[in-house]
Amino acid sequence: MLMGDKEAFIDNNFKIIYGPIEEPEINSDVSLLILGDVPEYTKINCAGNVVIFGELEGYVNAGAPDRNQCFVVAHDITAEKLSIGAHECDIPRKKRGIFGKGKSNGSVIIFEKDRFIMNDFGNIDLNKHVNKRRGHK
Numbered sequence: 031m032l033m034g035d036k037e038a039f040i041d042n043n044f045k046i047i048y049g050p051i052e053e054p055e056i057n058s059d060v061s062l063l064i065l066g067d068v069p070e071y072t073k074i075n076c077a078g079n080v081v082i083f084g085e086l087e088g089y090v091n092a093g094a095p096d097r098n099q100c101f102v103v104a105h106d107i108t109a110e111k112l113s114i115g116a117h118e119c120d121i122p123r124k125k126r127g128i129f130g131k132g133k134s135n136g137s138v139i140i141f142e143k144d145r146f147i148m149n150d151f152g153n154i155d156l157n158k159h160v161n162k163r164r165g166h167k
Contacts, residue, residue, distance in 0.1 A: 037097070040078040049084060061100075068104075079103075086112075102139045107148075114141040121148070 045058050049066015054073065056062075061078030072088035074080060080092045082104035091113040093100030098115030111120055121139075136151040 040097075041100075044078075044081075068109075070109075076100075089113075098141050100141075103136065105136045107137050107139070112139065114139070114146070117141050117146070119146040 040060050043060040044063040045060050047056065047062060047064045047066075049064065049068075051064070051066060051068055051072050054071055056072065056074045056076075058074075058076045058078070060076075062074065062076050062080045064074075064080070064082045064084065067084040068074065068082055068086045068088040068090070070087040074088065074090045075094045076090070076092050077094055077097065078092070079100045080090050080102045082102075084104070085106040086102070086104040086109050088109060089111060090102055090109070092102050093115040094113070096116045098117060100114055102112060102114065107121060109121055111118060113119075119139075137148055138151065139146060139148045141147075
């Protein structure tokens with residue numbers, strides 16, 4: 031398999047994990063779709079992208095070990111840190127409304143031009159972003 035074919039396979043094939051997650055560590059050689067929360071004690075190492083329909087409290091390393099073009103998407107991100115490829119970042123705390131309540135539409139985190147970018151779903155066209163990352167216009 032050529033390198034481009036291998037990366038396309040990783041990005042286009044998802045392993046689905048149904049929550050609640052109880053394992054302390056999850057490793058995947060393809061992208062992950064997680065249906066449920068990722069608790070604080072869980073570490074995820076994934077060769078591809080990570081999409082979470084739930085809250086991310088644990089640690090995610092998307093694009094492990096050095097695929098910097100991957101992304102992390104979650105309904106709510108309360109984790110302190112995560113990695114994309116070989117780069118790790120601290121995640122800023124989101125401002126919440128009164129009494130710590132706030133509505134989250136979800137967030138996407140990417141690594142681009144030597145920096146991390148975090149956007150709420152309302153501010154980004156995810157399909158456009160994915161096509162751009164794959165070299166489509």
